[in-house]
Amino acid sequence: MASQGQDELRISELSRRSGVPSATIKFYLREGLLPPGRATAATQAEYGEAHLRRLRLIRALIGVRGLTVNATREVLSAVAEHEADMHQVLGLVLGAMPVDKDQEPDDGPGTSDVNALVAQMGWQVSEFAPARRVIAETLESLRSLGADCTWRTLIPYAELAQQTAVLDLDQLKDADDSLARAERAVLLTVLLEPALLALRRMAQEHESAVRHGG
Amino acid sequence: MASQGQDELRISELSRRSGVPSATIKFYLREGLLPPGRATAATQAEYGEAHLRRLRLIRALIGVRGLTVNATREVLSAVAEHEADMHQVLGLVLGAMPVDKDQEPDDGPGTSDVNALVAQMGWQVSEFAPARRVIAETLESLRSLGADCTWRTLIPYAELAQQTAVLDLDQLKDADDSLARAERAVLLTVLLEPALLALRRMAQEHESAVRHGG
DNA sequence: CCCGCTTGGCGAGTGAAACTATCTACAGAG
DNA sequence: CTCTGTAGATAGTTTCACTCGCCAAGCGGG
Numbered sequence: 311m312a313s314q315g316q317d318e319l320r321i322s323e324l325s326r327r328s329g330v331p332s333a334t335i336k337f338y339l340r341e342g343l344l345p346p347g348r349a350t351a352a353t354q355a356e357y358g359e360a361h362l363r364r365l366r367l368i369r370a371l372i373g374v375r376g377l378t379v380n381a382t383r384e385v386l387s388a389v390a391e392h393e394a395d396m397h398q399v400l401g402l403v404l405g406a407m408p409v410d411k412d413q414e415p416d417d418g419p420g421t422s423d424v425n426a427l428v429a430q431m432g433w434q435v436s437e438f439a440p441a442r443r444v445i446a447e448t449l450e451s452l453r454s455l456g457a458d459c460t461w462r463t464l465i466p467y468a469e470l471a472q473q474t475a476v477l478d479l480d481q482l483k484d485a486d487d488s489l490a491r492a493e494r495a496v497l498l499t500v501l502l503e504p505a506l507l508a509l510r511r512m513a514q515e516h517e518s519a520v521r522h523g524g
Numbered sequence: 525m526a527s528q529g530q531d532e533l534r535i536s537e538l539s540r541r542s543g544v545p546s547a548t549i550k551f552y553l554r555e556g557l558l559p560p561g562r563a564t565a566a567t568q569a570e571y572g573e574a575h576l577r578r579l580r581l582i583r584a585l586i587g588v589r590g591l592t593v594n595a596t597r598e599v600l601s602a603v604a605e606h607e608a609d610m611h612q613v614l615g616l617v618l619g620a621m622p623v624d625k626d627q628e629p630d631d632g633p634g635t636s637d638v639n640a641l642v643a644q645m646g647w648q649v650s651e652f653a654p655a656r657r658v659i660a661e662t663l664e665s666l667r668s669l670g671a672d673c674t675w676r677t678l679i680p681y682a683e684l685a686q687q688t689a690v691l692d693l694d695q696l697k698d699a700d701d702s703l704a705r706a707e708r709a710v711l712l713t714v715l716l717e718p719a720l721l722a723l724r725r726m727a728q729e730h731e732s733a734v735r736h737g738g
Numbered sequence: 739c740c741c742g743c744t745t746g747g748c749g750a751g752t753g754a755a756a757c758t759a760t761c762t763a764c765a766g767a768g
Numbered sequence: 769c770t771c772t773g774t775a776g777a778t779a780g781t782t783t784c785a786c787t788c789g790c791c792a793a794g795c796g797g798g
Contacts, residue, residue, distance in 0.1 A: 534744085534745075535744095535745070535746080536744075536745085546745095550746075550747075550748090553746090553747090554747080554748080563746085565745090565746095566745095566746080567744085567745050567746050567747085568744090568745060568746075569745085569746070
């Protein structure tokens with residue numbers, strides 16, 4: 311596209327500008343997280359700005375969010391394949407998140423609660439969404455621990471989640487800067503997660519201080 | 525309460541009733557996650573219902589939430605020490621979450637944004653809360669990736685987080701069943717996290733379907 | 739009292755995951 | 769031609785969460 315005369319980097323420059331050790335870059339190349347550079351010779355390859363951006367994205371997904379290398383690869387390849395269809399990308403990104411190995415249609419205990427919750431909220435959610443299992447498992451765990459926790463307990467949380475999702479999609483709507491929309495989707499859905507949890511913790515601390523007279 | 529004449533279990537029964545291999549139970553005992561049973565002889569000890577419950581809690585924290593053994597131990601011992609003071613427990617639980625090794629007062633880039641956000645929300649949050657660093661890091665990552673993301677972007681999310689925290693504390697308020705309040709605090713703050721993220725993902729999928737005409 | 743089965747405790751081993759270090763060419767600059 | 773830098777591959781390291789195997793000591797039936 312745009313001719314950037316000298317944006318061709320060798321691995322050592324890529325390493326220096328990204329702060330990632332070159333050994334680790336090689337590792338990512340081997341693992342298929344980073345596409346190989348254009349080979350100019352048997353022992354020489356060139357990398358561009360795209361590699362640098364991709365590398366930072368990888369570090370963010372793995373380091374900040376704590377994704378596994380496998381999950382990161384799946385997310386990235388999904389994004390690369392369907393850059394056009396935002397909804398498709400979102401579905402793939404959301405589906406690739408949990409590091410679970412295989413996914414059967416349903417599990418058994420707790421599944422009906424999730425169905426009830428989804429129905430109550432009027433949500434259109436794939437039958438195979440891994441998030442369903444996460445909810446079911448959490449409900450199971452909570453119940454086996456003695457908490458009287460049903461799907462109804464989650465409804466207020468679900469409503470807040472819906473408002474959060476509206477915020478998310480709004481941010482995606484007006485995205486036209488240097489970032490590809492697909493990448494922005496990844497950032498919003500994945501990278502923001504720890505930040506949202508951190509916000510919740512701080513809000514809890516504050517709320518607790520207020521109630522118990524900090 | 526209910527007469528459990530025979531709630532004394534040996535390790536094999538504890539293993540059978542919890543589904544956790546006895547070798548793993550031994551491991552947790554060694555690691556101090558599970559308090560030792562009452563020794564009846566040099567090679568015999570008895571465990572009770574409390575151990576069973578604790579064991580399930582451990583599995584939930586490690587398996588569902590993905591805490592490390594060290595973090596789990598810290599959380600559990602914090603809960604055991606300050607069972608009375610709910611605010612204290614919450615603080616310890618929230619602080620023990622991140623598996624970070626050391627925490628300096630501040631990091632540098634992004635810290636001022638977090639301060640601005642906290643001030644804007646009027647939150648009382650410890651200067652050393654690890655959540656601060658998480659926010660700062662996330663903002664850093666997002667910016668280095670080209671997203672025009674400031675602390676103002678997070679304000680709507682922070683408001684939703686506050687509502688979530690109110691829900692959380694409300695649930696803690698009327699807790700008087702078989703569960704100790706401290707344990708319930710752990711469950712709510714820690715175990716609910718993946719479920720909240722799962723709710724968000726489902727809501728995103730739904731919202732995306734609605735907007736892009738699913 | 740004796741024999742076999744289980745238990746508690748402990749040190750060492752396992753396997754996965756994410757790097758990291760080293761080694762072997764070989765390419766291009768001076 | 770040498771010297772630095774590189775690709776590619778192999779093997780090593782670290783951390784973590786278990787898991788195995790051994791040993792001596794109960795306990796229970798005959």
